[in-house]
Amino acid sequence: xxxxxxxxxxxxxxxxxxxxxxxxxxxxxxxxxxxxxxxxxxxxxxxxxxxxxxxxxxxxxxxxxxxxxxxxxxxxxxxxxxxxxxxxxxxxxxxxxxxxxxxxxxxxxxxxxxxxxxxxxxxxxxxxxxxxxxxxxxxxxxxxxxxxxxxxxxxxxxxxxxxxxxxxxxxxxxxxxxxxxxxxxxxxxxxxxxxxxxxxxxxxxxxxxxxxxxxxxxxxxxxxxxxxxxxxxxxxxxxxxxxxxxxxxxxxxxxxxxxxxxxxxxxxxxxxxxxxxxxxxxxxxxxxxxxxxxxxxxxxxxxxxxxxxxxxxxxxxxxxxxxxxxxxxxxxxxxxxxxxxxxxxxxxxxxxxxxx
Ligand code: SAH
Ligand code: SF4
Numbered sequence: 001x002x003x004x005x006x007x008x009x010x011x012x013x014x015x016x017x018x019x020x021x022x023x024x025x026x027x028x029x030x031x032x033x034x035x036x037x038x039x040x041x042x043x044x045x046x047x048x049x050x051x052x053x054x055x056x057x058x059x060x061x062x063x064x065x066x067x068x069x070x071x072x073x074x075x076x077x078x079x080x081x082x083x084x085x086x087x088x089x090x091x092x093x094x095x096x097x098x099x100x101x102x103x104x105x106x107x108x109x110x111x112x113x114x115x116x117x118x119x120x121x122x123x124x125x126x127x128x129x130x131x132x133x134x135x136x137x138x139x140x141x142x143x144x145x146x147x148x149x150x151x152x153x154x155x156x157x158x159x160x161x162x163x164x165x166x167x168x169x170x171x172x173x174x175x176x177x178x179x180x181x182x183x184x185x186x187x188x189x190x191x192x193x194x195x196x197x198x199x200x201x202x203x204x205x206x207x208x209x210x211x212x213x214x215x216x217x218x219x220x221x222x223x224x225x226x227x228x229x230x231x232x233x234x235x236x237x238x239x240x241x242x243x244x245x246x247x248x249x250x251x252x253x254x255x256x257x258x259x260x261x262x263x264x265x266x267x268x269x270x271x272x273x274x275x276x277x278x279x280x281x282x283x284x285x286x287x288x289x290x291x292x293x294x295x296x297x298x299x300x301x302x303x304x305x306x307x308x309x310x311x312x313x314x315x316x317x318x319x320x321x322x323x324x325x326x327x328x329x330x331x332x333x334x335x336x337x338x339x340x341x342x343x344x345x346x347x348x349x350x351x352x353x354x355x356x
Pocket of ligand 2: 121129203
């Protein structure tokens with residue numbers, strides 16, 4: 001008997017072992033899992049009907065008891081330069097999340113994906129924070145965003161090379177599902193994305209950073225810092241009151257020691273707020289002995305926050321000071337601003353596009 005749709009399993013939620021258990025329970029041999037897995041993650045089929053070498057009764061069973069993904073693309077917006085594409089994706093319960101494809105020169109093709117619908121952290125300058133928290137995404141809902149983008153690229157003869165977990169949500173607030181998705185990304189028998197080509201960005205949830213240090217992974221870690229004193233940071237990022245700078249940097253220090261890996265600190269530059277020479281010196285003193293890199297990004301506009309991006313002169317002055325402490329510092333290229341797909345702009349624009 002067919003399952004009603006809402007009881008069907010999202011096949012992307014299953015690990016290889018779970019899929020094996022399922023198909024063995026249906027009476028098929030376990031080697032069939034490897035075949036299905038290849039169709040799902042190497043061929044990236046979007047329809048069970050496209051699967052070639054499986055028994056018809058297995059395909060029928062898959063079709064009736066599982067869903068080949070749950071995300072519905074409700075909108076695709078291209079930036080005017082054509083290098084950024086934003087996908088608005090509807091979840092089965094009606095929530096909307098976004099995923100963004102960024103094309104860079106050469107072969108770098110990066111998917112920026114969401115881990116939650118909304119976000120509970122409430123950073124004042126972030127559109128996702130401004131909308132509040134709806135729910136965590138399941139592993140399959142995170143993985144499918146990557147599949148949608150990878151499929152689209154492959155149709156054009158290109159390949160997805162990088163993944164950044166910097167879309168909507170705080171990855172370490174949804175730790176287990178995020179890690180399950182990462183394991184799917186790096187699986188050599190599946191999507192096979194290089195671990196060093198994946199970056200997880202956290203607002204600084206200390207227990208998450210400590211857990212992440214214990215994972216046996218080469219995946220990169222980025223920490224959203226934005227201020228170098230507790231008073232200033234708490235005004236931008238409320239969760240700083242729970243995990244103040246001392247605790248945060250203690251955890252980052254331990255992470256670097258334990259893993260031997262360099263971390264990235266992200267700093268959204270807001271004119272005359274956190275882009276002053278004084279702030280730059282504070283940052284330099286705070287980080288000068290850490291194996292790290294600072295990535296600054298001028299604020300992207302959002303509706304509910306009236307701060308302004310730093311202009312080029314202020315950006316140059318700020319980065320010059322940080323650099324004088326021997327800390328490598330780069331300015332992130334602002335991408336997709338005209339489609340509101342820049343950092344921290346996700347969601348606000350979607351409400352507009354789907355309503356209007
Ligand atoms: N929750 C995670 C990951 C998603 S946000 C985090 O906060 O790190 C990804 C990055 O975009 C973070 O560094 C965040 O601080 C930054 N960001 C948020 N809103 C922004 C805005 N309006 N302009 C520029 N960067 C923004
Ligand atoms: Fe959440 Fe990150 Fe936005 Fe802060 S910046 S509200 S943690 S998504």
